Amino acid sequence: MEIKFISLLWLIGIIAEAMTGALSAGKRQMDLFGVVIIGCATAIGGGTLRDMLLGHYPIIWIENPHYLLAIAFASLLTVVIAPVMRYLSKLFLTIDALGLAVFSIVGAQKTLMLGFGPVVAIVMGLVTGVFGGVIRDILCNQVPLVFKKELYAVVALSTASLYVTMKFFGVPEWINLAASLSFGFGFRMVALHYRWSIPQFNYQQEDQHSH
Amino acid sequence: MEIKFISLLWLIGIIAEAMTGALSAGKRQMDLFGVVIIGCATAIGGGTLRDMLLGHYPIIWIENPHYLLAIAFASLLTVVIAPVMRYLSKLFLTIDALGLAVFSIVGAQKTLMLGFGPVVAIVMGLVTGVFGGVIRDILCNQVPLVFKKELYAVVALSTASLYVTMKFFGVPEWINLAASLSFGFGFRMVALHYRWSIPQFNYQQEDQHSH
């Protein structure tokens, strides 16, 4: 049952990510193909990178191309309903926060299931939660937002850590999922509300040989 | 026989892609090493990404490094004959159109041979046809052209779809290859001539929290 619930949340998460990706493409005036690719990269780029790093094949959307079609559809739908989207930005931030928590937990969970240790699971929770957005920003030719602003990666990291830790201590799966999810979602919403961020590193110097 | 013919076209395609990649590097004033890397990435980046997504190893240029040497040579040759290249741009657009059709078909064909289904095959035809250029543009630090302009991805997608559909209906391979190739090449040339494109999505908004 908890598997189905988390799967449903994951599906909502990838759809929401696809739609935010489509908006990013729109900010760069991409054509509809670009919109679909950016939507797909945002929604499933993190999980894809995780599976490629772990050498775990087949990748989920290759095994179930229906996800890809759903994401493509959601991306195109975003273009149609774009005029309404600006009134929904709060809703999207909320769904995005939920997606972040779900992705981080699912990423860690899958990694543990494949037999990897806790540190790798936490790192892969982070990769799953955050790197869809990193790939989106690279494809849109900008410095990944998540490297510069807001408490996004920290939420992914701490949510994945909490899940892995509770798993380690034998907390029943459904309690663990509920607690990690609440924590990750709540943490992100509070961080957004208070505009929390972590310190920046500002290092300016005349450019030298610096590979 | 048809295998040999398509292999020859594929070889012509990767050489042409390497040369267009080398020109892109020249526009960014890269050094000769950059020229070779961008040439290689443009020529075989799409196929490499496809194989990495499918988990299909060894990747073709690792199994046959001769391809890599040929691509490196073609990239460097481009530097030498650059003064002539500007008079050959129509020729290159033609070879590039041929390459696009061949890559899309070969990408779909290989994916089917590995036992994947039709949707995955079409997506991989698209990846093979288009992502060499995407990787080239990322390495040159610009928004991938294919996300913004022209009927390039649509040609890849429809060519791969045609090939997979005819395969599904049992059309003999050589007829399928000839028809898909003619369709893809013709479609791209006509699209170029009439400057066809697909609609753009323009979404401007003050930047908010938007991961």
Added chain:
Amino acid sequence: MEIKFISLLWLIGIIAEAMTGALSAGKRQMDLFGVVIIGCATAIGGGTLRDMLLGHYPIIWIENPHYLLAIAFASLLTVVIAPVMRYLSKLFLTIDALGLAVFSIVGAQKTLMLGFGPVVAIVMGLVTGVFGGVIRDILCNQVPLVFKKELYAVVALSTASLYVTMKFFGVPEWINLAASLSFGFGFRMVALHYRWSIPQFNYQQEDQHSH
């Protein structure tokens, strides 16, 4: 014994690369998360890409996540000692030169051990030596430095070639390692001192259809 020595140099190399990566992140005013990611990508991006291209799993830092923790720590330490870093730039260039030679040799060595041929080994030496910096620059949204300036890739390529050639002629491993390492390190230091570079390719033209 020589294995331990090269492992020690490799460890010094990844720590030094992590620190130069952290400084790059600081030039882009990234936050501490960005600093750690750029540090990791610079230090182990090249080896990770090599393993993904070869289909060789598990990737080293997934098998030994301690490396990842050490790199993350070195990246954060860089932020703390940043005021001192500008007086250490010569030291860093020296360690970086050592790292370049070690990465190129280790990359070629591992590829040969996996049973691949000499051309692939040399290419993978290059990838291991150079692509950490390429990934760093892509994540920082700039044209990879190594495509534009300095004798960096040439050092990686020639060092890997020398190692593979001596291996082919049956030179004992420890002599080979010592000679390749001295050559690569010396070549890089001399190239830095005399500001050697390879020719650039400058190709300017009004933008046309150029995929």
